Amino acid sequence: MRIEAHPILGTRSVKETISITVDDRTILAQQGDTIAAAMLAEGFRVCRHTSRTGEPRGVFCGIGQCTDCVMQVNGVPNIRTCITEVEEGMEIRTQVGVGRWEASHE
Numbered sequence: 001m002r003i004e005a006h007p008i009l010g011t012r013s014v015k016e017t018i019s020i021t022v023d024d025r026t027i028l029a030q031q032g033d034t035i036a037a038a039m040l041a042e043g044f045r046v047c048r049h050t051s052r053t054g055e056p057r058g059v060f061c062g063i064g065q066c067t068d069c070v071m072q073v074n075g076v077p078n079i080r081t082c083i084t085e086v087e088e089g090m091e092i093r094t095q096v097g098v099g100r101w102e103a104s105h106e
């Protein structure tokens, strides 16, 4: 779900489509999207689960300040998805607690 026409911002131009994977599901994103924007457009709402209670967290501030949207991106944990742009072939995973580094990044 995307806003195609906005009363103030106008009509959105179509950009190049790329593919990324979120928890092993391939989704389409548009060049210039943040990871969070691409995920929200595809219905993903949860970015991480808290370490103590496992409660879900998703985009809250949307400007890189709260860290509720951190996820593991290409094996690196704690990436703020609301301010990180998508790149072709990115592998994104829901993070649990403080996350963990994949073997290739340790």
Ligand code: FES
Residues within 6 Å of the ligand: 058, 059, 060, 061, 062, 063, 064, 065, 066, 067, 068, 069, 070, 080, 081, 082, 083
């Ligand atoms: S939603 Fe707050 S840092 Fe991303």
